[in-house]
Amino acid sequence: MAVYKFSNKLKKNDVDKTTYERHLTGEEDSxxxxxxxxxxxxxxxxxxxxGYMVGNINxxxxxxxxxxILAFQIQAKSQKRNIYNFFSEKEYTEKINITFLGQVNGVFDNETAKELSLWLENNYRNSCDVPLVKWGKTWIRSETSEKIEKIKSKVLGLGGIFPINSIACFRNPANTTISKGMKKTSLHLAALAIDLDEWRGMQDPDTDYYYIADRDGEYWDVFVKSKLKNNTLKKDFTFYDFDKRQYYNKTLEGGFINISKLFEEQAMIPIRRKMxxxxxxxxxxxxxxxxINTDDSIWQKEMNKIGYINKFLKKQNYI
Known part of the structure; x- marks a missing residue:
């Protein structure tokens, strides 16, 4: 197998800004x-x-x-291996002898190709501290998915609907554009935050199965309606009308499940609305x-835990 390197069309370790792709060529073939x-x-x-790092197979x-490849190469230089058992369909961790003698350079060269074959042969798996798992349409930390499943079970048990529509969690830092209102060290990049994805937004509480109520002028409470008759009560709410740009009060009768409180019970906290x-x-x-208790000061370590090494974070100007 030839050793592959970046084409002369691009500077080594640079990115084609037009296609946002890297081109590989063989040493003996242009x-x-x-x-x-x-x-x-x-x-x-x-x-x-x-899979969460690679994205689409294109x-x-x-x-x-x-x-x-950077993540794979740095893991290949560690003795820790997560190994998949096809019979139990579970992973376990073992300490192995290091076989990879190549560089951590992001290039798929001979040494990297050989190591990849070895991993496939031995059923090795992504061995970073916290590999992400697929949950619905998004990638998520397994501990977070467990928390959400508990919340979902409780909401369904109380006669509500969950999720609101779907949940967005991980945003791949390799192709994420920092949009307006999004921090460079967004916790979504480290899969430490989730968004309830509901396209209808803050709508009329009389017609929707969920509604967004003001808690204290800084935070919102997300409610869903319960179908259980024994939960019926009258409750006063404060809502915000975006058409009129003003708050209004409304008394509703029915069953109410405060999803925000359920998230907080699972150490998943809401954030303040922005100026x-x-x-x-x-x-x-x-x-x-x-x-809870996650901020910019530990963001880099949390990115490392899911496989993104500092060399990549520096290359992408995250750190």
């Missing part, structure tokens, strides 16, 4: 590496549990695959819940 070959590399990394050596939220809906942040 042609771009066969797309089917990269496609297979991406598939193999998905098998090894790096045959392009993009920044996501570069980050994946200017009265004019810009995206600043309301009613949908956002995050792990």
């Amino acid at each position: 042609n771009v590496l066969d797309k089917n070959y990269i496609h297979k590399i991406q598939e193999r990394f998905h098998e090894l549990g790096f 045959g392009c050596f993009n920044i996501k695959l570069y980050a994946t 200017g939220w009265e004019r810009e809906y995206y600043l309301t942040e009613w949908w956002h819940f995050q792990r």
Whole structure:
């Protein structure tokens, strides 16, 4: 197998700003590496549990695959291995002898290719501290998925509907554009925050099965209606009308399940609405819940835990 390196079309370790892809070529061949070959590399990394880093299998050596290879190479230099048992369908951890003598450079070279084959042969899996798991349409930390399942079970038991529509959690730092209102060290990048995804927004509590009520002028409470007759009561709420740009009070009768409180019981806290939220809906942040006691000071360590090494974070100007 040839040693593959970046094409002369790009500076080594640089990114094509137009296509946001990296091109690999063989040392003895100036042609771009066969797309089917990269496609297979991406598939193999998905098998090894790096799917959340690789993203779509598209045959392009993009920044996501570069980050994946870096993560794989740094893990290959550690004795820790997560190993998948096909009979129990569970993973266990063992200490092994290191076989990878290559560099941590993000290049899929001979040494990296050999190590990848070895991992496949021995059923090794992504061995970072906290590999993410698939949950619905998103990737999530397993401990977070357990918390959400507990909340979901409680809501359903009380006669409510959950999730509101779906949940968004992980945003791949290799292709995330820091949008307006989003921090560079967003906890979504470290899979430490979730968003309740409901396209209808803050609508009429008379017609929707959920509603967003003001808690104290800084935080919102997310309620869903209960179908259970024995939970019926009258309750006063304060809502915000975005058309009229004003608060209004309303007394509702029925069953009410405060999802925000259930999240807090699982150490998933809401965040304050941001300045200017009265004019810009995206600043309301009613949908956002995050792990308690997590802030920018530990963000880098949390990124390392899910596999993103400092070399990549520096390359992408996160640190």
